[in-house]
Amino acid sequence: MTNPQKPPKPEVSMSVIDAIYHRRSVRDYTTQKIEQAVIRTLLDAAVHAPTAVHEEPWAFAIIQDKDTLNRLSDNVKELLAHGTDPIHPPSGNHTQDRFTAPEFNAFYNAGTLIVICGKPLGPFVISDCWLAAENLMLAACAKGLGTCVIGLSVTALNTPEWKKELGIPAEMTAFAPIIVGIPSGETPPVPRKQPEILTWK
Numbered sequence: 001m002t003n004p005q006k007p008p009k010p011e012v013s014m015s016v017i018d019a020i021y022h023r024r025s026v027r028d029y030t031t032q033k034i035e036q037a038v039i040r041t042l043l044d045a046a047v048h049a050p051t052a053v054h055e056e057p058w059a060f061a062i063i064q065d066k067d068t069l070n071r072l073s074d075n076v077k078e079l080l081a082h083g084t085d086p087i088h089p090p091s092g093n094h095t096q097d098r099f100t101a102p103e104f105n106a107f108y109n110a111g112t113l114i115v116i117c118g119k120p121l122g123p124f125v126i127s128d129c130w131l132a133a134e135n136l137m138l139a140a141c142a143k144g145l146g147t148c149v150i151g152l153s154v155t156a157l158n159t160p161e162w163k164k165e166l167g168i169p170a171e172m173t174a175f176a177p178i179i180v181g182i183p184s185g186e187t188p189p190v191p192r193k194q195p196e197i198l199t200w201k
Helices: 016-022 036-046 066-081 094-100 125-142 151-157 160-166
Strands: 058-063 112-118 146-149 173-181
Touching: 016 125, 036 058, 036 112, 036 125, 058 066, 058 125, 066 094, 066 151, 066 160, 112 125, 125 146, 125 173, 151 160, 151 173
Parallel strands: none
Antiparallel strands: 058 112, 112 173, 146 173
C-alpha cells in the first residue's frame, strides 16, 4: 500500500522565532488575490499543529468570492448594530460606532478569509483549532503575507444560514476566522507586557 502523496514542503523565508516576532495583525490590504497553491501551503502548516490524542478535529472553509465576503461583512455589522451578537454586546463607545459605520468592512477588504472549524470530538477541540490558527498565521508571515483574526464574524459564521451557504455542517463550530492577504503598508509593532510569572520553583 502506497502512502498518499504529501504536498511539497514550503520554502522557508524566515526562522520560526523571526516569524513570531514579525507577525502582525494587519488591517489594511491590497486587492491582490492569494493563489490556491499558497493557501494550500498555509493549510498544510495549520494541520501540523499539536492536537489532543491525535484527533485532528479541524476543517476549513475558504472564502475568496468578493460578493460573499461583502455580504458576510454586512451581516456582521447588522448583528453588531442591532445588539444581537452575544459575543460583542453593544457598548455605546466609539469603537462600536466604527464597526457599524457604512464604510467599514469587517474583513478590511482582504481577498481571502480562512475559517477554521472544529468537529465535536472532545474537550480540546477549541484549543486544537487555535493551535492550527497560530501555525497558519506564522506560515503566512514567513511568506510575506498579512493576517488578522476577525472575531467579530464568529457569531454570523455560526448561524444556520451562513453554515449552509459555506458548507459547514450543523454540528461543527466556526472558531477561528482569519483574513489573509498582501499588506498595503507597514504595520508597526505593538508593545507587549513582560510575562507575568506566578510561580517559578
